[in-house]
Amino acid sequence: MNYQIQEDGSMPTLITPHGEHSISAILFDKDGTLLEFVSLWGSWGECFLVRFSRQLKEHGLEFPVQHLASLLGTVHDAEGRIIDYDRNGPLAMGTMNDLYAILSWQGYLLGLSWAESMELTDRCRQEADALMEQSKPVRPLPGLLHFLDGCAAEGIPLAVVTADETAAAENHLRWLGIRGYFSAVIGTDQVERGKPFPDMALLACERLGIQPAEAAVIGDTNGDMRMAKAAGMAVAIGIASNAAAEAAPAAATARLGATSSPAGVNAAATVLATGSSRAADTRPARSLLPDADCLVQSYAELGIGRIAR
Structure with missing residues (x-):
């Protein structure tokens, strides 16, 4: 269901620092990806x-x-x-x-x-x-609203795939004022297996009416990246901002x-007030998200465009 194709034959494109990817939809993790x-x-x-x-x-x-x-x-x-x-x-x-x-x-x-x-x-x-x-x-990640507006302007269907329960996720999206951007919200209570298994991503693609190979996944944990790989997604983007x-x-x-x-x-x-048994994680982002196809620090590094087919 490639209803994003325009009369000139162009397709939506996710622009990253490491290349461009022709896509029909984007799946977002919620916590650490949409909200801080x-x-x-x-x-x-x-x-x-x-x-x-x-x-x-x-x-x-x-x-x-x-x-x-x-x-x-x-x-x-x-x-x-x-x-x-x-x-x-x-x-x-x-x-x-x-x-x-x-x-x-x-x-x-x-x-x-x-x-x-x-x-x-x-x-x-x-x-x-x-x-x-x-x-x-709740607070949105820097640059998120501008990026979502760009997706909406190009008619790209969006979905949320989260380890949280669906009802809670719906609330959090409403608190942020961004629920209207998403055609589907898939919580872990809707599938048999959560991340890193592909179940949520596959269900989201089914709800959006697209093939997994046409979708991008954006997330902040390697569980998101592994879910994307297991589902056969087009690209897995890791948000590696310093929380x-x-x-x-x-x-x-x-x-x-x-x-x-x-x-x-x-x-x-x-x-x-005892400090932590863990120090703040200062490992390189690549070691935290080894299965990501592309790492970005913020949505300012991502863009939406179109390429001719």
Whole structure:
């Protein structure tokens, strides 16, 4: 279904620093690709970890603070704020059920029954989700809106393929004001296997009415790149922006909600202000995204044009 072909026979082209690619559609990851990862998930993670530790203390248990950063794959500053994340870690690549299982397992290891630990994790989830709904801590990546406008101007159908659940992804896109750009939103709850398997990409192409070889994938983890390869996509573009440099003010609103009382402040200081067991990831982008066909720092390096067929 090549309805983007114009009367002069030209096709949409994705212009990258490493060449041009004739495409019929683009599939985007969400977190770290459309929205700044730390702006949303740093806020969520801080809120969840504070409440998780607080709930454990109410059961007479204490989670070792030195393990908090490695629990989800986050990088904390000296004040306990999440400033970066492991792009190959559970917060970046796992499903929400993966994250809940990790946290429930920790409660079980500390002495709770599995049922008690699951209930504790679910209470923390509800509190963190409610705070996110209230504060809506999302920001688009630099240059994203201009790039989406360029895609829309050329009539290129777009879809989102995310490890998040579909309903949550729909909310986040609406918070950003960009839901209208996308013809399909595919969450991990719609497929049997999530990233790095091809299922979401293939379903998105089916919904858009195109062949996988006609689509580009843009993402920020190697799971996105491997999904693109497994699905036979035309090109896999890695967004390799420095999240740590952009993250300083990211979670301020949600942190205020998490620590709005003296008790909350003390809990946050006690629980999180310990630094990280991981240093900010300074490895070359190529080593983080080895399966990308092309790496860019921002959308300013990408463009949309047309080539004659």
